Amino acid sequence: MAYKLFYALGSAAMGIRVLLEEIGAPYELIQTTIAKDGHRPPEQLALNPNGWIPILVWDENAMYEGAAITVFLCDRHPATKLAPAIADAQRGLFLQTLVYFSSSVQNAFQLNYYPQRFADTPADEPGAQRRGNRRLRETWKVIDDQIGDNEWVLGERFSAVDIYLFMLTTWLRPSRGQPSVDEFPNVKRIADAVLPRRSVQSVYEKWIAERSAGN
Numbered sequence: 161m162a163y164k165l166f167y168a169l170g171s172a173a174m175g176i177r178v179l180l181e182e183i184g185a186p187y188e189l190i191q192t193t194i195a196k197d198g199h200r201p202p203e204q205l206a207l208n209p210n211g212w213i214p215i216l217v218w219d220e221n222a223m224y225e226g227a228a229i230t231v232f233l234c235d236r237h238p239a240t241k242l243a244p245a246i247a248d249a250q251r252g253l254f255l256q257t258l259v260y261f262s263s264s265v266q267n268a269f270q271l272n273y274y275p276q277r278f279a280d281t282p283a284d285e286p287g288a289q290r291r292g293n294r295r296l297r298e299t300w301k302v303i304d305d306q307i308g309d310n311e312w313v314l315g316e317r318f319s320a321v322d323i324y325l326f327m328l329t330t331w332l333r334p335s336r337g338q339p340s341v342d343e344f345p346n347v348k349r350i351a352d353a354v355l356p357r358r359s360v361q362s363v364y365e366k367w368i369a370e371r372s373a374g375n
């Protein structure tokens with residue numbers, strides 16, 4: 161059974177694609193866009209009226225929200241050990257971090273990348289963007305402190321939440337007034353450790369090449 165993933169380069173669907181690669185499950189990409197003025201195919205809007213990706217499709221079913229898809233896939237493929245099992249003591253920290261990423265860190269990114277969703281008038285948008293950047297500093301600091309000296313987010317064990325962390329760090333743009341990942345050394349240590357994985361090297365090939373070229 162193959163999964164289908166609504167997908168665009170640079171989007172939150174990239175982390176889900178890395179997860180599918182790690183799982184080794186067959187999947188098909190459905191290319192779409194995240195451009196502000198870009199057209200969203202009707203079949204995408206029918207599955208997620210927000211117009212966001214990722215959307216995962218399997219059999220006759222579909223779901224959106226990256227954090228929920230992450231938990232869903234890990235639980236569906238327990239042999240890959242990408243998430244602590246339900247009775248595992250680390251399940252709480254796994255879920256807490258994933259949901260904090262999606263509700264707080266991603267929200268801060270949205271303020272900066274999509275200010276029109278938060279500001280009442282176009283004149284208010286720069287203020288929303290600035291607050292988003294400050295919020296990025298606040299929320300990444302919480303995560304950096306939480307990680308401390310841990311090798312991975314969960315301590316000694318690699319998990320899907322490390323992939324999620326890596327994906328979010330690729331969105332940081334100091335040129336937009338956002339913090340650099342260098343400000344969060346514990347986060348950076350994990351992102352650097354995730355980067356060499358084969359799944360990440362293949363899905364992020366373009367991002368890696370652009371970064372080496374200094375773009």
Ligand SMILES: N[C@@H](CCC(=O)N[C@@H](CS)C(=O)NCC(=O)O)C(=O)O
Nearest residue numbers: 171172194211212213214225226262
């Ligand atoms: N809460 C959603 C947010 C997803 C999201 O923000 N997706 C962005 C790409 S990273 C998107 O599709 N943006 C296009 C849009 O908002 O119109 C999730 O975590 O899945």
